[in-house]
Amino acid sequence: MSDILPEKSSFRDPSGQVFYHHDEVYRTVNTVAAERFEFVRQTGLIEKLMDRNILVGTEIVEDGLRSKIVPNSSYLLKHERIPFISYPYEWPFALLKKAALCQLDAHLIALEHNVTLVDASAYNVQFRGVNPVFIDALSFVPYQEGEFWSGHRQFCEQFLFPLLLNSILGVAPNNWFRGELNGIPSGEFRKLLPARSMLSLNIWLHVILPEFLGRRVREDTIIEDIKSGSFKKLPKIKLQNILKSLVHWVSGLQPKAQKTTWSDYSDNNSYELSADKRKIEIIEKVIMSNRPSSVWDIGCNTGRFSEVAISAGSESVVGFDFDFGALNKACLRAEKNELNFLPLYLNAANPSPRQGWLECERMSLTDRSGANFVLALALVHHLAIGANIPLSQTIKWLLGLAPRGIVEFVPKSDPMVKKMLLLREDIFADYNFENFMELAASHSSSLEPYSLPDSDRVLIYYRRD
């Protein structure tokens, strides 16, 4: 049927495919997986995981509709729609850790029902606010006593190693993860481990030994032995213990303490308290009159203004920033104040591209746009001056993200911009308020500037519609 839009990332598992139909998300269960799915369904696991908010809303569609839309499938599932699809390479430490624990929890609960997880892909976890949710109902399959955990390496490369990279070495894994797409490869990660980490038994069990054994063993007979069961298999209790010890380990991981440039920005910024107060008032007023369902806060920092937007009536905010210290604080804020706010890593000068198989397995940031309001506070100068993006292109990009929004213009007289220009030549002759307004006018139907007291900064409320 022509109104079926297949999800382009859903092709690896022959058990079923995800597609969109009339704006709803569906997943087929193909004949090969029907028996397995029926077993899982009868254990009551799906309801239990949904009750605990671990599995995305999943319901079986009645046969009439199924045979009408996808007659060749055995079952048709309808899923709750996740407002914004994010990828592991966009998650700050706090979110990757939550996702890892969600994956492990789902696996442990599944084992109680004699069900196991067939893989451990980080792409199977999504977020509602900062709450992780498992999205792939077909990853659950009947558990066979003694079977090995086939997703162990995937778990390590997509969850554990990126977390350890941050917690042991203080290195953010995101750009590497984005390049590799399937996580941090074991062989590469092992080479980076400092000698002191060798004291940890967990490091031996999950990093060094698996990688070393895999690299050294060339005798096919051993693989055959494992397959044929000559080796004693892994009893369920031991699999559960491995998972539980990982829960314990991952729960205690923290990013290596580092003060990042922007993590203290909200407390330490260069403008006056009165300007800050006025800024909040303007955002509140504009958001209240718009009541947007989805706001993108580009350069969200610790999420202070995202929170203002939510309190003023926006349903959800996706925040973007390139500073991991600020992002982790933003996650804490969202969790503590129970905000529908998802803070993600983004270098606005190099946003997530389309990539993966056929260059469309993972969507670009633009592919996922759908915000009806954008907030871009204290951002323009970072792009136009910090990253040498022409002002015209900066404005075109920002105003193109949503039909309405608030953009802050920070002039050259501002201490922050002065600092940026301190050690470099000022090649930005067109960077001034008049030019900004002229360019913004060419991409919008109305502009309302709001000046801030005791500051040269200006907030501009634009509308394209």
Added chain:
Amino acid sequence: MIDRSVKALLLASLIFVFSFHEALAYLDPGTGSIILQAIIGGIAGSTIVIKIYWHKIKKLFANERESEKKPES
């Protein structure tokens, strides 16, 4: 009992580590993970038991170091 399983795990690991040649590129990198699970499943006790034991070893070394320092202070 714990003693024996930890020794067996280490011994088995050493045998594996030193008795095979360099890998062929086609080998699934997940193999090592499965072999390790086979070792854990077949010989050693649960990882939690090992972990408890591991802390004891670390503690032992820490105690030794502390007792070495004591006469100096």
